[in-house]
Amino acid sequence: MAFIDYYKILEIDKTATEAEIKKAYRKMARKYHPDLNPNDKIAEQKFKELNEANEVLSNAENRKKYDQHGENWQHAEEINKQQSQQREYSNAGGRYDNSQFGGQDYSDFFESVFGSGGSGRQRGGQRPFKGQDFNAELQLDLKDVFEENKRTLTVNGKNIRLTIPAGVENGQIIKIQGHGAEGQNGGPKGDLYITFSINNDANFKRAKENLYSTIDLDIYTAVLGGDITIPTFDGKVKLKVAPGTQNGTQVKLKGKGFPVYKKEGQYGDLYVSYNIAIPTHLTEKQTELFTELSKI
Known part of the structure; x- marks a missing residue:
């Protein structure tokens, strides 16, 4: 999988604030939304990339991992753990005994755990990882949530039909299991988190x-x-x-x-x-x- 520069996708600097990320995403998502570009495969792919970039950079924790580890950001905990163990050995004046890894070099062992360059290829001993979670915002008027409502939401190029219960509140977040990114190495799909932005009626x-x-x-x-x-x-x-x-x-x-x-x-x-x-x-x-x- 080729490395994707999420900052470049959103046309922002690495120092961009959370508000600037949100503004850039909304502006470009409107431009490349499938509803405005029917049968346009290039716009569809661009829209998917925008969603992927926003999912990572709009989450402070994920953004930190991405800045540190690039395309391997989803495996940051495992990478940091292995690096920490390596430092402990070095600080103790020792070195890795590759016999504990079945005769493999450390780099070979590391690759067998995480894959080569984050490619996601199935390999012997490679751990499964849950897919990336997606986040989306759905804007509604107050009258839209007075009764049960059905809406179609486009996330990462896929249409998801939702049944919205009456009484949903502004800022409320619901999770739709299994509608995130594909898992790696046989791992489960990620989840979709939807935040409701409800415009209050002027009379109430x-x-x-x-x-x-x-x-x-x-x-x-x-x-x-x-x-x-x-x-x-x-x-x-x-x-x-x-x-x-x-x-x-x-x-x-x-x-x-x-x-x-x-x-x-x-x-x-x-x-x-x-x-x-x-x-x-x-x-x-x-x-x-x-x-x-x-x-x-």
């Missing part, structure tokens, strides 16, 4: 399964009371306003919030705060009536 603020909204209430209804119709996430409802309602009063509508994640039929509550609107541009008659009220 979400806190886990509860929703919050602010409703403008005219001064007459606030003073005298009455019925109003307000929006909820699953339609409009009628709400009774008590006479003498004060600005900032909050009422709770039980069960009118967001679905509880993976608890079918359970919902949070909707908290409605009243913002009493003071009338402007009064007519002469309205001014006269307010003046009379003020004198009582």
Whole structure:
């Protein structure tokens, strides 16, 4: 397998910050996305390389291993262990006795464990390694996760159909087993980790399964009371306003919030705060009536 320079793939410097890596990946992923380049094999391959580069460099631990070991970064622990053992022998004034490795030179033994140049060829005594994990971000609107949702996600050139449970939260990560990179030497596939980025609706603020909204209430209804119709996430409802309602009063509508994640039929509550609107541009008659009220 030829060595791939992940920094070159993303067109960034080795000193790039996490934010710069993310920005570069998003920009280039949009450019080479299969949906925008149908039947373009070059764009498809480029998209795969971009995903692979992002999977490694966006993970601080993996990036450190890659910077140290290049194409063999997935075997960093084993490499460091063997190097540490070699240093211990050297510091003790000794040397490796290759008889303990069946007469092999140290380099031959090392190659039999890790393969030649990370090629992944099956060889006698070579250990299996789990494939690389993939990470992906899925952007949704709040309304998209109010009910169970089905989406197709393209990861490393492959389409994966997902069933997204209702109530998924912003920043939540789910794992899909076996949808990462191929394992090496007969090892299992890696996993796919999906991070949900959920844009909150402007009319509702979400806190886990509860929703919050602010409703403008005219001064007459606030003073005298009455019925109003307000929006909820699953339609409009009628709400009774008590006479003498004060600005900032909050009422709770039980069960009118967001679905509880993976608890079918359970919902949070909707908290409605009243913002009493003071009338402007009064007519002469309205001014006269307010003046009379003020004198009582």
